Amino acid sequence: MAVNADKEKGFRLLLASYKESIYWHIRRMVVSHADAEDAAQETFVRIFRNFSQYSGNSSLKAWIFRIATNEALRLLGKRKGKDTLSLDDLTTDPTRAHDAPPDSYYNDSDKVAARLQQAILTLPAKQQLAFNMRYYDEMPYEEIAEATGSTAASMKMNYSLAKEKIIKFMTE
């Protein structure tokens, strides 16, 4: 009983710490609020179920973000009639910003902010993830690499490429 109480308490602390950052990480990938909500909820349920599998070899944040990224990819895959998408499946597609069903939690009155998200969504998946996790979540490249199954050097390059493309997009 004491162990169960600790597990729940520990999980609640984890949830309090990460719920917003995980939600927004997913939201930036899937755009739709309802989809992001579903994927975020599923992410934390999976974290709770599989916490014993966390070995402690990687950072906890990277492990959590990895699960969240996989849930977002699973959701994006469902939209295309697949079980999930891999990072390689997500190709540059400028229309992807409009894949998501419209909802009332998207407000493009802030034109510059809306255009930036469009720019991000046109990027290949690894560049998108590198940019989002570096820019919005301020994660070190080593953590981004753990979350994406890549290397720090690769993620640093992906971030640079992403930023270059975004600046070009915004300047056009």
Add this chain to the structure above:
Amino acid sequence: MKKEFNIEQEVGKRMPYSTPDGFFDQLEDNIMAQLKEEKKEESRRPAVMRVLRSNWKSIISLSVAACAAVLLVVRHNVPEEEAQQPYGFNNVELAYSNLSTEDQQFLIEIYSESEDEELFNYEEN
């Protein structure tokens, strides 16, 4: 010369996305509720056994039929000399071991309960 767009200065971390009021508190509640429900589902298994017991007559008929089917298969596949023997303990034990764990447990519970003595006087309708 066109000025290069400065993402940090021009946009910062603003996004065109928003959430409903109280969303993050609700998210936390929904997650805990889902986990609680999953835990309840796991603990409901003994209740399933109670349902099984209340229908034991039809279930036992099916189990006996399943055992008989297994015995037929076993008998068909055993060496001829052994097949000539009346049903020995080994054959019953083999048939029993071919049942699922749940069926095995169920049979043990049914046959071991003293208030179910009528089982031995059970006659098909």
